[in-house]
Amino acid sequence: MVLAFILAAVGLAPVLAPYDPIALNTNEVLALPGARHLMGTDDLGRDVFSRILYGGLLSLSVGVMAVSIAGVSGTLLGLIAGYYNGWIEQVIMRITDVMLAFPGILLAMLVVATLGPSLTNIMIALAFSRAPAYARLVRGSVLAMKQNLFVEAAVVRGCTHNRILFRHILPNVMVPILVVASLDVGVAIIVGASLSFLGLGAQPPTPEWGRMLSDARRFLRVAPWLSMFPGLAIMLTVLAANLVGDGLRTALDPRLRV
Amino acid sequence: MSKRTLVFASVMMVVVLVLAACGQTAPAAPAATQPAPAAQIQRGGDLIMALVTDVGTLNPHLSSNAATMNIFYQGLEPLVWIDPQTKQAKGWLATSWDVSADGKEWTFQLRQGVKFHDGTPFNAAAAKWNFDHLLDPKLQAGAARNFVASVARVEAPAEYTLKLFLKSTDAGLLDSLHYGHIGMICPEAVKQFGDTEFANHFCGTGPYKLKELVAGNHVTFVRNEEYNWAPDWMGHQGPGYLNSITWRFITDDTTRTAVLETGEVNVAVNLPAPDVTRLMANKNLTIMSPMPSGVSQGLYMNVTKWPTDDLVIRQAMAWAADRETFSKVAYFGIWPPTSTTLSPNTLCYSKESEIYRYDPAKAKALLDGAGYKDTNGDGIREKDGKPIKVLFIKEASFLGAELIQSQFRAVGIDVEIQEVSAAGRQDAASKGLHNIMPGGTISGDPSFMNNYFMTGSPLNVAKVSDKELEKLLLDAKAALDVKERCKLFAAVQKRIMENVYHLPLVVSPSTIGTRKEVQGIRFDVTGWFMVLYDTYMQR
Numbered sequence: 001m002v003l004a005f006i007l008a009a010v011g012l013a014p015v016l017a018p019y020d021p022i023a024l025n026t027n028e029v030l031a032l033p034g035a036r037h038l039m040g041t042d043d044l045g046r047d048v049f050s051r052i053l054y055g056g057l058l059s060l061s062v063g064v065m066a067v068s069i070a071g072v073s074g075t076l077l078g079l080i081a082g083y084y085n086g087w088i089e090q091v092i093m094r095i096t097d098v099m100l101a102f103p104g105i106l107l108a109m110l111v112v113a114t115l116g117p118s119l120t121n122i123m124i125a126l127a128f129s130r131a132p133a134y135a136r137l138v139r140g141s142v143l144a145m146k147q148n149l150f151v152e153a154a155v156v157r158g159c160t161h162n163r164i165l166f167r168h169i170l171p172n173v174m175v176p177i178l179v180v181a182s183l184d185v186g187v188a189i190i191v192g193a194s195l196s197f198l199g200l201g202a203q204p205p206t207p208e209w210g211r212m213l214s215d216a217r218r219f220l221r222v223a224p225w226l227s228m229f230p231g232l233a234i235m236l237t238v239l240a241a242n243l244v245g246d247g248l249r250t251a252l253d254p255r256l257r258v
Numbered sequence: 259m260s261k262r263t264l265v266f267a268s269v270m271m272v273v274v275l276v277l278a279a280c281g282q283t284a285p286a287a288p289a290a291t292q293p294a295p296a297a298q299i300q301r302g303g304d305l306i307m308a309l310v311t312d313v314g315t316l317n318p319h320l321s322s323n324a325a326t327m328n329i330f331y332q333g334l335e336p337l338v339w340i341d342p343q344t345k346q347a348k349g350w351l352a353t354s355w356d357v358s359a360d361g362k363e364w365t366f367q368l369r370q371g372v373k374f375h376d377g378t379p380f381n382a383a384a385a386k387w388n389f390d391h392l393l394d395p396k397l398q399a400g401a402a403r404n405f406v407a408s409v410a411r412v413e414a415p416a417e418y419t420l421k422l423f424l425k426s427t428d429a430g431l432l433d434s435l436h437y438g439h440i441g442m443i444c445p446e447a448v449k450q451f452g453d454t455e456f457a458n459h460f461c462g463t464g465p466y467k468l469k470e471l472v473a474g475n476h477v478t479f480v481r482n483e484e485y486n487w488a489p490d491w492m493g494h495q496g497p498g499y500l501n502s503i504t505w506r507f508i509t510d511d512t513t514r515t516a517v518l519e520t521g522e523v524n525v526a527v528n529l530p531a532p533d534v535t536r537l538m539a540n541k542n543l544t545i546m547s548p549m550p551s552g553v554s555q556g557l558y559m560n561v562t563k564w565p566t567d568d569l570v571i572r573q574a575m576a577w578a579a580d581r582e583t584f585s586k587v588a589y590f591g592i593w594p595p596t597s598t599t600l601s602p603n604t605l606c607y608s609k610e611s612e613i614y615r616y617d618p619a620k621a622k623a624l625l626d627g628a629g630y631k632d633t634n635g636d637g638i639r640e641k642d643g644k645p646i647k648v649l650f651i652k653e654a655s656f657l658g659a660e661l662i663q664s665q666f667r668a669v670g671i672d673v674e675i676q677e678v679s680a681a682g683r684q685d686a687a688s689k690g691l692h693n694i695m696p697g698g699t700i701s702g703d704p705s706f707m708n709n710y711f712m713t714g715s716p717l718n719v720a721k722v723s724d725k726e727l728e729k730l731l732l733d734a735k736a737a738l739d740v741k742e743r744c745k746l747f748a749a750v751q752k753r754i755m756e757n758v759y760h761l762p763l764v765v766s767p768s769t770i771g772t773r774k775e776v777q778g779i780r781f782d783v784t785g786w787f788m789v790l791y792d793t794y795m796q797r
Binding site: 022023024026029043044045117199203204205217218219220221222223 | 530532586661674
């Protein structure tokens with residue numbers, strides 16, 4: 001429900017936001033939260049509430065897009081690795097092993113450092129660093145699924161590899177993918193915000209939560225609301241995303257059903 | 259605990275945090291203190307100063323860290339000192355000097371009776387060794403070598419006479435010789451311990467000497483009881499007042515401010531602008547920001563890349579920049595606005611070079627006249643279908659880029675901001691990827707401008723290659739007469755502003771906070787570096 005609320009607020013940002021998120025108003029810098037500015041204004045007189053709304057649009061789309069790319073590419077690799085044994089599996093799985101050996105954020109930083117700082121590159125970086133997890137998960141499920149009678153039946157019936165993979169195996173390994181993906185959105189939002197916090201993501205004047213937090217650091221003692229609201233926004237969104245993932249797992253995992 | 263309770267608990271935690279943050283109250287007013295008369299100065303006290311960066315090596319010949327000057331000036335003494343008011347050179351380890359008519363031969367008479375911290379005497383031979391060592395191509399020298407770049411060779415014809423022979427006339431020589439990095443160090447210590455180890459056996463002639471150096475953490479100096487050769491422009495004679503001085507390295511702005519407020523340190527440098535107003539209201543603190551000399555903080559224009567290669571566009575930007583608002587908003591008025599390339603406190607500053615003021619109408623008229631029109635209604639002007647868009651490459655430490663962006667957009671010039679690391683900035687500067695890049699310099703003599711506006715200089719971020727400007731700069735460097743120099747430098751400043759190679763925005767003073775008990779800090783001509791010989795702690 002919280003997530004639905006956040007999604008609605010963020011989705012309607014252009015309608016709901018009372019001010020232009022990048023319009024400067026140098027006569028109203030560092031205004032306290034109040035009736036005119038719900039969450040106050042920042043050091044350049046921009047409305048924090050509007051920036052949070054627009055920033056949410058960015059943060060959420062970065063999270064969702066990154067996870068979608070990671071999910072789709074990781075799943076494909078995992079399917080291939082799990083279904084066709086031999087050298088192709090060896091190659092794919094050793095590469096994922098190497099990538100999983102590094103902390104995700106380090107890998108993402110490497111990608112951004114190579115491609116240059118921007119939101120698009122952050123998405124690519126996040127997708128790149130998350131994909132191995134899906135590949136490994138899917139490969140495991142495929143290996144287990146291959147032993148099932150219905151797969152053998154399909155082989156006997158002369159189905160093509162593609163048909164077996166996508167019509168018979170994929171639907172059966174979808175559930176864990178969905179659960180991991182929903183939990184991953186939260187992680188992706190946090191890592192995306194962290195990269196922007198480090199100056200590797202959104203470029204000024206783009207409103208982005210991590211970026212806003214990092215800009216607000218200088219004003220911690222003078223204008224604490226500047227860091228409070230983006231921080232709260234990130235926390236609540238990630239919490240909501242995790243709860244949804246949690247709920248999805250409870251609903252879909254037969255072992256948890258009593 | 260059920261899941262519902264958990265969620266509730268975490269939400270409550272957030273609410274409590276928010277309330278706690280809102281509940282901050284103003285601190286109680288402190289008791290007022292009276293400044294003590296000079297006669298009451300007492301020896302004693304341990305001064306602790308928070309610096310921003312790790313000082314790195316304590317060998318001044320290897321160091322490239324300007325902040326270390328705040329340490330060098332307490333333990334080392336250069337040959338001369340530049341008076342911050344008159345900009346005239348005064349003797350320090352030199353007592354007098356002469357220069358030949360062609361300006362290439364300088365003879366210094368050195369102070370007598372001066373001893374290094376290790377007990378060896380300071381004389382012309384030791385001074386000659388300092389110059390020779392610094393000029394030795396085998397040494398991986400730091401910033402100090404730039405200060406002696408014009409020196410060809412050095413001789414010591416008598417016990418206390420030193421002769422410098424220059425490659426070419428350098429009217430800025432005395433300024434170059436006043437920096438802490440070129441303070442005299444003990445030849446014996448370097449010979450005995452080597453250049454790297456010298457940092458742990460730091461040895462000079464100054465009123466304080468090294469007690470300990472803990473890499474990455476702090477440096478402590480203690481009083482040199484032998485010191486009795488202070489030059490007459492100092493406030494007293496004999497040893498320094500303080501028992502010890504400790505420099506701690508605190509990179510984080512918020513932490514550095516906090517330790518000053520709690521009294522954990524007595525002095526903190528580079529206070530962040532947003533906090534300065536608040537700190538000024540604190541009765542326990544004194545905030546100082548001596549006006550610096552050097553090139554104002556502003557924007558270098560890349561004259562080799564479209565669209566900043568077009569003079570009209572550069573001029574339009576100079577008219578469109580609202581420096582008052584920029585200073586007020588981005589730097590809380592602590593860094594005052596300026597529209598001259600040399601900041602007003604610099605030798606040979608020329609007010610005539612103040613050509614541009616904030617006038618967006620004029621900027622628009624200029625662009626209209628040159629055929630830049632907004633034909634598609636997006637607010638950005640274009641010519642032959644090409645929109646004016648400038649790439650603004652900067653480090654995170656430069657504030658207010660978004661203000662500049664909105665001011666330029668208001669007259670129809672689009673700005674894309676790209677934030678990069680220090681290394682990324684250098685790379686972009688050398689490849690000329692930028693259209694505009696912020697920059698400014700703290701320096702004494704205006705001759706340092708040669709580094710920024712001469713063809714091929716690595717610091718020439720504007721990519722200027724202007725024969726007439728170069729001739730003016732070289733002539734000014736060779737002009738020993740101050741009046742003649744300033745006339746040439748006035749022409750330099752005018753030429754830079756007419757061509758908008760550099761778009762000045764604000765003057766960039768240091769902001770230093772001290773606890774009320776700290777008295778008698780002396781600043782050098784740049785306004786950024788401190789001499790603590792006369793500094794004492796009031797009881």
